[in-house]
Amino acid sequence: MITSPTMSTGSRFISWSKMKKIVLFLIIGLFLLTTPVTDVFSASRLSAANITAQNTFSTATIITGYYNFSVSGTWVATVTLQRSYDGGSTWVDLANFTSNVEDISLEPETGVYYRFGVKTGAFTSGTVVGRISQ
Numbered sequence: 001m002i003t004s005p006t007m008s009t010g011s012r013f014i015s016w017s018k019m020k021k022i023v024l025f026l027i028i029g030l031f032l033l034t035t036p037v038t039d040v041f042s043a044s045r046l047s048a049a050n051i052t053a054q055n056t057f058s059t060a061t062i063i064t065g066y067y068n069f070s071v072s073g074t075w076v077a078t079v080t081l082q083r084s085y086d087g088g089s090t091w092v093d094l095a096n097f098t099s100n101v102e103d104i105s106l107e108p109e110t111g112v113y114y115r116f117g118v119k120t121g122a123f124t125s126g127t128v129v130g131r132i133s134q
Contacts, residue, residue: 047115048131051079057117058130060088064110067134069103075126077118084113091115 049058050073063083071079078098082091094114107114116130 046131046133048133049117049128051075051077051118051123051128051130052126054118054123055120056123057082058115058132060084060113060115061132063107063112063114063132063134065134066104066106067114067132069101069105069116069130069132071097071116071128071130072100073127073129075128076124077126077128078122079116079128079130080119080122081116081132082114083107084115085109087111088113088115 045061045063045067047058047061049056051058054077069081078096080096081094083094084091114132116132118128
């Protein structure tokens with residue numbers, strides 16, 4: 001008959017299933033000790049803006065992981081969601097919106113900046129109420 005391996009600790013034995021749990025606990029503990037808190041529990045990040053003119057953007061914020069993007073209000077414009085991989089020097093258009101939207105997305109990389117706004121020539125009237133948050 002084949003039995004599960006055990007480890008002797010004096011007069012006590014630890015079963016293989018208990019040993020696996022102990023090792024898993026130690027690995028998780030090591031991960032938590034060596035990972036910055038902001039990576040384990042994402043710090044709250046928020047950029048909100050009320051846009052009433054062309055060539056106006058929200059303040060850039062760093063997003064990593066899941067984030068919320070919300071646009072509301074009564075407006076006629078094209079709202080552009082952008083991201084930057086170089087700290088805000090250059091911006092890449094991610095999506096355009098011409099009506100109110102509620103969206104949840106994922107940014108898998110770290111240190112990526114996000115902002116939203118209305119480009120030159122893309123605003124007609126109203127107030128765009130927007131926010132990007134984590």
